[in-house]
Amino acid sequence: MGHDIGGLHHVGHLVHDMGQALERYRRLGFALPGPAYPVLGEPPEPFGVGNTHAYLADGFIELVSVAGASGRMPDDVRLIPLHAPAERLPALKTAVSRAAGNLEDRLRRFEGVHILMFDSANIDAAAARLTESGVGHGGVLDTQRPVETADELRMEPARLLEIDGVGAGRVPEGRVGVASNATAFSVEHPNGAVGLVECVLCVADAELDDVERRYALYLGRTAGRDARKGLVRTFPLDGDAKVTLAAASGLDGMLPGEVPKGLPGFVAYAVGVRDVAATERLLRESRIPLGRTSSGEVFVPAREAFGVAIIFRQTTG
Template identity: 70%
Template sequence: MGHDIGGLHHVGHVVHDLEQALERYRRMGFVLPGPAYPVVGEPPEPVGVGNTHAYFTGTFVELVTVAGAGRVPEDARLIPLRAPVERLPALQEAVRGTAANLEACLRRFEGVHILMFDSPGIDGAAARLTASGVGHGGVQAAQRPVETADGLRMEPVRWLEIDGAGPGLVPEGRVGLAENASAHAAAGHPNGAVELVESVLCVADDELDEAERRYESYVGRPASRVGVVRTFTLGDGPARVTLVGASGLDGLLPGEGAGALPGFAAYAVAVRDIAATERFLGEAGVPVRESAAGEIFVSAREALGTAIVFRQAG
């Protein structure tokens, strides 16, 4: 029987200034379209959050900011909030709620605060979570702008968010599941990135066992253990989630320190040719370090709060 968690869907990097983040990510070799901002009124006023995505095949990295934080980038796309009159107040309230959650994340630190697992059967996953005593907001449905081979179009998306510290919030941020309705177009990233393959969560050493218990209930499978590192393998591919005690972070990513705990300390993308990626980053003036596994990464300080690991695909 297939498992209801197939891999990673996306991570969300929450930033103060989306224009600055776009410049930084594009310099690292990620292709990102102009961000989308929901707007209301005339003249249109951005509300909620603005975001854009670095698309891979079936996965992506989201850059997201709270509307009103920083300057709206020149290449931003303004998308009017449209709904039947009777539903518009509820939609606007949901948008405000999402923005409030992200503001709470930013008060902790700038960096990755969102982790969504890919679920090929989200209704079954919701039932499993409920049976396991995991609180969640139920399966939600909406439409989002997606870059496809035929251009930008609105696509349905179904998701759920796990509750913990508050509705839609666990201690490290927003964690949940999403179900892809269709494949978005993968961008040809100059750095060679082809897939999101790992998320690394750093927790206080004395909270590691509890975090492991939580994530085992989220993904429905146990972790492998090596010292203060816990690794959950997802699906049949390379995707995984790693939990590390704060005392072990430097052992994985030398020079990286634990900030606000718990917090997503890093994520990894697979690349076609790691040597070519390293050359590209060097020529772009992006400093890289070597991980304990011999991979290269851009430090959290350079990457706006969360380290980015580049890993040879395959």
């Protein structure tokens, strides 16, 4: 029987300074357009949440920051005017401000990845299964998401579902849910990245079993255990994608030198690349400090990537 959850839709990386983060991601070999920020008023002032995306053939990476929180605006920022009838403007401002406040709360925990969305070709079936399994969620929402290219920013239809835990659309580690897009979009990246293939969630040792049960319900799949005393649990997804749960005491055995800033927390993600040797050469030429995972894969330490380790993995396809 097939699964209603496919692979990884995207991870959301929250940063304080969009300008610095964008420069670093470009040095890492990701092609990202200038970030988009909503504006209101005359003269137009950015407010709320701004973002940009590194689109891959499978999934994408989102960089997110709060306007005016700290740091400078990049030179290539895109200002998107929000238009609404006068009577709706107060409600719109409140909604945008509330979303920005939620992200600021996450950033106060630590800078890094706080969003994980899974991909689904049948999001309605996923919603029904989650409900039947007793998993709270906000239902499937029909919405739009901005797709940025070098030439334009357009809105594409999207459907999403957010899992409820400690609050509406929030679980202890951040924002987790399911998404489905009507169209796919990807660009060529200098580092050869073609897919989002793994996300690593680090949890307290005593909570590992409970979190495993939680994600088994989210995904409708069973985790495998490695040989490291059960300190690492892996949920295989479609293709080469997976979600890994790591007990805090087992993280150094996976990612030497990495220390979680908060538990539970997403500590790493992996992208598949066409030629990992070429990717490593690009990173070294860019003078990016690198580490090696326990299996010998190259990764950029969290201290060099604004709070999250980035693993580069040779694709098998």
